[in-house]
Amino acid sequence: MNEYQITFFVDNANASAHLAQPLNRVAKKFKSTLHIINVTQNRVAELTKSVAILQAGLQQGDLCQITAIGIDAELACFVIKDMIAEHFTVVGSHINYEFSSQLAERLPQICPPCEIKWHYAKAHTELTKFECLKGLAQLIHPIHPDELILAFIKREERSSTCVTPGIALPHVMFSGVDHISIAVIANEKSMDWASKMGDVHLAIALVMPEKPTREQIIAATNLTRNLLTDQMAERLLLTKSSVDLQALLMYAMSRLLA
Template sequence: MITTRITFLLKEEGLPGWQVSALKQLCRYFRSIFVFYNLSRGSHTRLNQPLNVLSLRNRTGHLCQIAIEGLDAELACMVFTEYLNEHAILLSTSHRQNHAAEQLFAAHPAFSLPFAYRWDYACHTGFADKRSALHYLADRIAPEQTDTLLTQFCQREDISTTALPNRVALPHVMSEAVDTPVLMVMPLAQPLDWQSAAPPVSFVLGLVLPQPLNRDIVMAMTRLTRWLIDDLNAQLLLDAKREETLKGILLHVMAHEHTER
């Protein structure tokens, strides 16, 4: 079955009842299933159930997503994208790249972090083993100190595996190899045995943090790690097909406490 996704921010009025009704009406033109996610609230419901959508208390600046599954999901995605492009702030859509996403990340408070960071992204076809994946991370993050960072990654794995039960691995260390936090995001085309009791990994999120850490960095990373534990949240990353979708979700999670949203 075809699945498409549209990710967007709500404007000043949030998601008023008339827009919810309009989205329900659009659903009727297609034979797909539509699920509405308020990622800021951590909640979801069927889009064709207006009262349930309104009960999510959708507000200005909330990050939302519509997932469409069905034989006409691609056509539905195009139609819904055009509608949301007029009534919301579009972050990403399955059928085309959003070249303005970086401007949005730089300017909108929904993605604003109180510290500098480095972002890196690579969709990899697969690795022979976990050490190969960690070596690739180390080389991308700190090419002049690859061996040092690889040793630190391996030492962290020796303490306890960084593979989560939801097919996500979170290799993370503090290292003198970086002077700002680095997020290395890597979806895997082929699942990788992380040498743990957890299922094979399909998504790797490498975090390398500078020393010493300040409070803002600690709070942001704590929000992220807590969020990743939830299976539904991890599935949002596994289902994301575009870099701007992943970056938007992860920055938003790190930037805002759940209770603030």
């Protein structure tokens, strides 16, 4: 069964006290399994338990998700989303596009320390590793992608860029960019990345200028280190909404998680 998510940012930790009981009562009305996940603190609690919000340990600045799996999971998220929006900042509210800079404007609190160009595509067919790398390069450099494709291939020849089961992070320094560019291809069909870790479902291309600034290096380092945490990797793989996916990546580049 598919997992449905509500991704939200805690801007007032005191709101937890007002939300705990109503959320617990509503969660018990659904047949689906509901959890609250504090991505920042690496905490998980079952929403039907009265101490769920307490166990999740929500603090100001935390990025969290409520997840639902079951026959009425989509309905559960639809109902609970309004409750969450009364107390916290729901990431996907009022946004109907895919990756863009507008999310950074609306949620400056989850922004990385430097400007980033965002690109996203969802694959609806089987892709080889080369086809995926070509797609990532075309997202970043649609007019002249050949040099970037070659840079990705040369990097893969040194070693596979699969960093954790299910996720690849092809990364290069490239003269054709002034800012960090992130391009993501999500694919429900597995992609063979020639890695002992197995196949890939999420390819995240990280392209940096040849002479990166200190802030750009920090953002890239935060991302690579956070991808090695089980919680962040799992959330990225399971999150279906492209807007929520961008929020998770922005957050992962803005700070080191626990």
